Amino acid sequence: MSVTRRIALFCATLLAVGVFSLALAPRMLRTPPQIRFGMGPVASSAIKTRLVAESPVGMLSTWYNDPADLTWMMNWKHDLVAQFYAANYSLHVIVFTDGPEVQIGTAYGSACGRSYPLTHRFLDDMRQLADTFAGAPTGPPLYITLFTEFQTYACSDNAWNPDTPTNAYYRALKDRYLEALAVFHQHAPNARVSLGWGGWQSRWDDPSIGAGRSMFQYFADVMRASDFQSFQAMQSDSNVADVHAMVGTLGEYGPVMLAHYKPNDRSQATFERDICALLTEKSLYDLAAAGLFAWSFMDDTNLSASEDIFRFAQAAVGRFGAEPAGQPMHSAAGDKSAVSSPNDSC
Numbered sequence: 001m002s003v004t005r006r007i008a009l010f011c012a013t014l015l016a017v018g019v020f021s022l023a024l025a026p027r028m029l030r031t032p033p034q035i036r037f038g039m040g041p042v043a044s045s046a047i048k049t050r051l052v053a054e055s056p057v058g059m060l061s062t063w064y065n066d067p068a069d070l071t072w073m074m075n076w077k078h079d080l081v082a083q084f085y086a087a088n089y090s091l092h093v094i095v096f097t098d099g100p101e102v103q104i105g106t107a108y109g110s111a112c113g114r115s116y117p118l119t120h121r122f123l124d125d126m127r128q129l130a131d132t133f134a135g136a137p138t139g140p141p142l143y144i145t146l147f148t149e150f151q152t153y154a155c156s157d158n159a160w161n162p163d164t165p166t167n168a169y170y171r172a173l174k175d176r177y178l179e180a181l182a183v184f185h186q187h188a189p190n191a192r193v194s195l196g197w198g199g200w201q202s203r204w205d206d207p208s209i210g211a212g213r214s215m216f217q218y219f220a221d222v223m224r225a226s227d228f229q230s231f232q233a234m235q236s237d238s239n240v241a242d243v244h245a246m247v248g249t250l251g252e253y254g255p256v257m258l259a260h261y262k263p264n265d266r267s268q269a270t271f272e273r274d275i276c277a278l279l280t281e282k283s284l285y286d287l288a289a290a291g292l293f294a295w296s297f298m299d300d301t302n303l304s305a306s307e308d309i310f311r312f313a314q315a316a317v318g319r320f321g322a323e324p325a326g327q328p329m330h331s332a333a334g335d336k337s338a339v340s341s342p343n344d345s346c
Contacts, residue, residue, distance in 0.1 A: 032281075033288035034322030038092055038296030040260060044080060047089075049300040055314050056321035059143070060084060061092040061260065061296045066099070066116070067125050070132075077132045085135045092143040092296060093133055094196070094259055095126075101155045103165070106172035112155035112165035117147060117176055126180045130187035137189035143294070144184055145230040145259040146177060148196030151215065158201065160210025160218040174222050181225065192227035195219065196259055199233040202245035216249055223253040228293070230257050233274075236265040240277045244287065251291025262298030271302040272309050276346035279316035288320075312346050 038059030039046035046052060046060045064073070084091055097116045104111045104118055116122060133142050147153065154169040156162040177195060184191040204212040216223075223229060229250035233239040243258060250256045263270040277283060284292075297303065303310050 032320050033285065035284065035288060035292060035320045036090060036294040036322045037317045037320075038090075038294060039300060040092075040094070040296055041299050043084060043089075043091060044076075046299075047084070049303075050310070051297070051300055051303055051314060051317065055317040057317060058088075058140075058322055059090040059092050059294060059296060061094060064093055064095045064129060066097065067121070070125060070128055074128065074132050081133055081135070085139050088140055090140040090143060091133055091135070092145065092257075092259070092294075093129065094145045094148050095129075096148045096196075097153065101153075104169070104172075106168050107175070108168035108171045110165055111169035111172055113169035113173075114153045117153065118169075118172055122176065123179055123183055126183045127187050130184045130191060133191075134188035135190040139190055142184075142188050142191045143228070143257065144191055144193045145196040145257070146180055146193060147173065148230070148232055148259060149198040150196060151198050151201060158198075158211055158215065159206070160215050162209045162211070170218070174219065177222050178225060194226050194228045194230040194257065194259075195222055197229075197231040197246065197250070199231045199239065199242045199246050199258075200235060201231075202242060202249055213249070220253065223250070226254060228255045228257055229253050229291075230259040232259050233261045234264040234298070236263050236267055236270060238270060239263070239274045243274075243278055244283075244290075247287050247290045247292045254291070255293040256291040257294040258292065258296065260296055260298045262302065266301065268302055268305050272306065272346070275309055275313055279313055280345060281316075281319070284316060284320050293322075308346065 036058045037055070038061045039049055039052050039057055040061035041063050043060035043062045051057055052060075062073075063069075081091065097114050099114045099116050101113050102115050104113065104115050106118065111118075135142055150173065151158045153173065154166040156166040159166065160170060161167040181193045184193050201215060202213055205214055206212050207214040210218055231246045231250060233243050233246070235242060239261065247256050247258075263274070278287075303313055
């Protein structure tokens with residue numbers, strides 16, 4: 001090969017490298033959006049999970065299922081709750097009810113659905129819950145996902161007006177939601193409150209009864225009054241399209257939290273497909289741009305079942321995980337930032 005040709009090839013190679021570097025540089029230099037990752041289902045056990053120990057997980061989630069939970073939760077007020085806030089963790093309480101569906105008298109007439117949220121005691125129970133988890137107004141936030149999967153609480157699911165009793169129930173539930181929001185704001189100065197959607201709601205549409213995607217408009221007023229928006233993703237087939245669709249829809253009303261994620265049938269195959277699609281760099285940039293600010297894993301069972309999947313998720317949390325302002329969170333594993341950047345696929 002002649003000297004001239006070698007020089008030409010060398011120059012062409014340098015040019016190609018330069019063009020590639022210019023294309024790659026913006027991606028390498030841009031600051032990733034910050035997403036607050038969390039772990040459940042109970043803060044006292046979530047704190048011990050590997051992902052929390054080895055990654056910048058900034059939020060611990062706990063479920064409130066019925067009034068009996070207040071017995072053990074209230075014991076946390078002066079020890080665990082204070083310790084978690086001192087360690088700079090945000091706390092997240094998911095309020096759910098799964099009681100029987102019955103006829104209930106409301107200001108809107110006879111309603112049909114789960115009675116507990118509409119009982120006289122409910123607001124006082126929420127006051128005790130707020131008192132238990134309250135933190136300083138300038139400290140880490142207390143996030144409340146209220147009435148998670150609420151579209152299943154009425155006797156007819158997933159529709160605003162399939163019949164008169166269901167419509168009366170949802171009207172009364174909206175009133176009770178606003179009352180509970182005020183209770184949390186009064187008794188927990190660090191509280192941020194949201195309404196908890198089931199993530200399947202965007203899969204279809206039936207405007208005639210306000211079902212599927214047409215249901216969102218009827219809750220626009222309470223969503224605009226909320227501090228953020230919540231939904232869950234627990235489908236057994238796939239959650240990828242649901243997550244993107246729900247963040248896109250709810251993001252029109254405020255910042256969005258994926259409040260609890262896990263395939264309902266515990267499918268490892270579904271979990272791995274979801275994680276490999278949702279925790280890529282492109283996906284997380286897109287979700288954050290649409291409004292996602294937080295993501296909580298239901299538990300660490302599926303993460304613990306595969307070292308490869310754990311490492312992939314850990315890399316995403318390491319790059320995008322947001323810590324509350326203040327001192328770094330405590331960790332027995334030391335430096336939580338010492339993880340690799342996420343790949344574009346598993």
